[in-house]
Amino acid sequence: MDLIESYKEELKLIRKPWTRVWVGAFVLLLILLPWFGPEHFTYTATVIFIYTVGVLGQNLLIGYTGQISFGQAGFLAIGAFTFGHLSRFGVPWPLALLGAGILAGLFGILVGFPSLRLKGPYLAIATLGFGIAVYQVFVNSELLSGGRMGLSIQKIEPVFGLSRITFNYYFNFLIALFFTLATYNIISSYMGRAFIAVRDNDIAAEVIGVNLARYKLLSFAISSFYTGVQGGLYGLFMGYLEPNMFTFMESITLFVAVIIGGLASVEGSIMGAAFVILVPQVFSEYREMVPVVYGVTILIVLIFEPLGLYGRWFKMRLYFRNWPFR
Amino acid sequence: MPLLQVDRLSIGFGGIQALAGVRLTIDQEEILTVIGPNGSGKTTLFNCISGVYKPDAGEVNFEGESLLGLSPDLIAQRGIARTFQNLRLFLHMTVLDNLLLGRHIKFRRNPVHAFLRIRREELRHRGVVEEIIDFLDLQAYRQVRVSDCPYGVQKRVEMGRALAMEPRLLLLDEPIAGLTSEEKDETAYRITEIRGRYRTAILLVEHDLRIASKLADRMIALDYGKKIAQGTPEEVQKTPEVIKAYLGED
Numbered sequence: 206m207d208l209i210e211s212y213k214e215e216l217k218l219i220r221k222p223w224t225r226v227w228v229g230a231f232v233l234l235l236i237l238l239p240w241f242g243p244e245h246f247t248y249t250a251t252v253i254f255i256y257t258v259g260v261l262g263q264n265l266l267i268g269y270t271g272q273i274s275f276g277q278a279g280f281l282a283i284g285a286f287t288f289g290h291l292s293r294f295g296v297p298w299p300l301a302l303l304g305a306g307i308l309a310g311l312f313g314i315l316v317g318f319p320s321l322r323l324k325g326p327y328l329a330i331a332t333l334g335f336g337i338a339v340y341q342v343f344v345n346s347e348l349l350s351g352g353r354m355g356l357s358i359q360k361i362e363p364v365f366g367l368s369r370i371t372f373n374y375y376f377n378f379l380i381a382l383f384f385t386l387a388t389y390n391i392i393s394s395y396m397g398r399a400f401i402a403v404r405d406n407d408i409a410a411e412v413i414g415v416n417l418a419r420y421k422l423l424s425f426a427i428s429s430f431y432t433g434v435q436g437g438l439y440g441l442f443m444g445y446l447e448p449n450m451f452t453f454m455e456s457i458t459l460f461v462a463v464i465i466g467g468l469a470s471v472e473g474s475i476m477g478a479a480f481v482i483l484v485p486q487v488f489s490e491y492r493e494m495v496p497v498v499y500g501v502t503i504l505i506v507l508i509f510e511p512l513g514l515y516g517r518w519f520k521m522r523l524y525f526r527n528w529p530f531r
Numbered sequence: 532m533p534l535l536q537v538d539r540l541s542i543g544f545g546g547i548q549a550l551a552g553v554r555l556t557i558d559q560e561e562i563l564t565v566i567g568p569n570g571s572g573k574t575t576l577f578n579c580i581s582g583v584y585k586p587d588a589g590e591v592n593f594e595g596e597s598l599l600g601l602s603p604d605l606i607a608q609r610g611i612a613r614t615f616q617n618l619r620l621f622l623h624m625t626v627l628d629n630l631l632l633g634r635h636i637k638f639r640r641n642p643v644h645a646f647l648r649i650r651r652e653e654l655r656h657r658g659v660v661e662e663i664i665d666f667l668d669l670q671a672y673r674q675v676r677v678s679d680c681p682y683g684v685q686k687r688v689e690m691g692r693a694l695a696m697e698p699r700l701l702l703l704d705e706p707i708a709g710l711t712s713e714e715k716d717e718t719a720y721r722i723t724e725i726r727g728r729y730r731t732a733i734l735l736v737e738h739d740l741r742i743a744s745k746l747a748d749r750m751i752a753l754d755y756g757k758k759i760a761q762g763t764p765e766e767v768q769k770t771p772e773v774i775k776a777y778l779g780e781d
Contacts, residue, residue: 398635402632413612
């Protein structure tokens with residue numbers, strides 16, 4: 206029974222009681238994980254949370270707005286080192302994280318300008334150049350990168366008597382949750398609709414009054430804000446930073462996560478983040494094989510399930526909703 | 532003062548002069564139909580008015596202000612909405628979302644509302660959109676993806692999206708082309724309804740002369756980018772140049 210009695214009811218994040226049950230169960234599982242799961246599960250999940258933030262941002266840009274960026278490693282580096290330097294100056298972490306996001310976002314607007322003229326592969330190359338340029342700047346500037354020893358970052362002291370690993374887990378869980386909810390809000394608002402309009406039909410979008418330049422740049426800004434925050438979180442988690450953490454491979458990883466998780470899907474972004482973290486773990490003895498796994502999986506996904514892991518999940522749910530009548 | 536005034540409008544693409552000195556005016560709540568054979572410049576005229584093309588010469592004035600040099604989104608905000616001959620819908624969104632996008636210019640667009648899920652504006656505009664859904668008989672398709680809708684429904688969605696903008700001038704590019712005869716009559720009826728309900732002027736491009744002349748207050752005919760006739764539908768269809776353009780010389 207799917208009866209809606211008011212517009213407000215239709216706008217709810219979770220409408221069906223069953224959805225509420227499994228989302229609740231999933232969140233509960235995540236909350237309990239550090240107490241029951243082995244330590245390396247907790248550790249891996251923490252990294253997935255951190256990546257989720259960036260993948261969500263990347264999905265807003267690629268999946269929703271239809272603009273491509275291979276420069277995410279650049280935003281990650283800018284976010285991470287901004288966070289690092291700010292916290293070394295004694296700025297408290299929430300402000301430093303905000304600063305990391307904002308500076309990355311400003312660079313995002315800058316990188317977004319080519320998107321007003323370029324499309325598809327041409328935009329990909331322009332942004333690719335940015336990612337590599339940022340990497341080179343950090344490699345060649347000891348002032349920015351903190352020198353040969355890297356930039357060490359003061360970690361947050363655990364509270365409530367939690368162990369460091371458990372504390373990190375909850376800390377990043379809450380931040381990832383915050384960004385997940387914010388993304389749901391964005392995509393269901395006028396802004397998300399405008400993003401999709403730009404992607405689906407830019408001429409029609411313009412004719413109904415969507416300012417293409419504004420929404421493309423806004424999407425770049427928001428997406429790189431997310432990525433910058435991911436960089437900051439990563440720095441805080443690792444406790445030190447060096448430019449080699451932000452090679453072109455990082456851009457690829459975020460891109461792969463979006464494609465495999467599912468374009469234009471929040472749930473897919475989370476699944477994609479989990480995928481790109483878990484695959485290198487599973488193949489940890491054959492590290493050099495990881496790009497091959499990525500490549501083959503992308504091919505399989507594009508051929509058999511263009512909607513990604515989310516698409517598969519969606520179809521499974523549809524199947525069970527109608528079961529046994531199909 | 533006329534609502535829209537187009538004066539000596541010209542645009543060429545390479546060697547082809549698509550519009551050559553076209554003049555026309557539309558008054559408030561008037562239905563003006565543009566007829567003409569294929570390639571006579573009807574759609575180009577629309578593209579010039581809505582800002583998709585930049586004309587080489589001429590004037591386009593809307594409510595006394597020039598539209599030349601404005602981008603399409605600014606022209607939309609002035610109160611001009613249009614549909615496209617070959618539909619331009621947001622195919623991966625639902626019918627409801629497509630119509631809500633028509634409300635984009637009417638939203639108080641506050642990013643904070645977007646991030647924090649403040650839904651007052653959203654609810655207000657949904658009310659308006661639901662009325663349009665009722666008017667266009669789209670209830671059954673509210674939550675259906677546009678790409679899954681039949682052609683006739685897609686046409687209605689596009690008209691609904693334009694109506695959601697509450698335009699003062701509505702440009703309809705062949706609104707009944709490709710429809711079944713039943714849908715044609717329905718659409719024709721709706722077009723006259725729209726004028727009364729939404730108090731908007733309508734500039735209509737149409738090939739079906741029977742329906743075009745039934746709807747139009749006035750009619751103009753284009754051929755090779757030039758205006759060859761204007762007046763009441765009967766007058767225009769009796770003009771020798773129009774007969775020549777449509778049927779050829781004997």
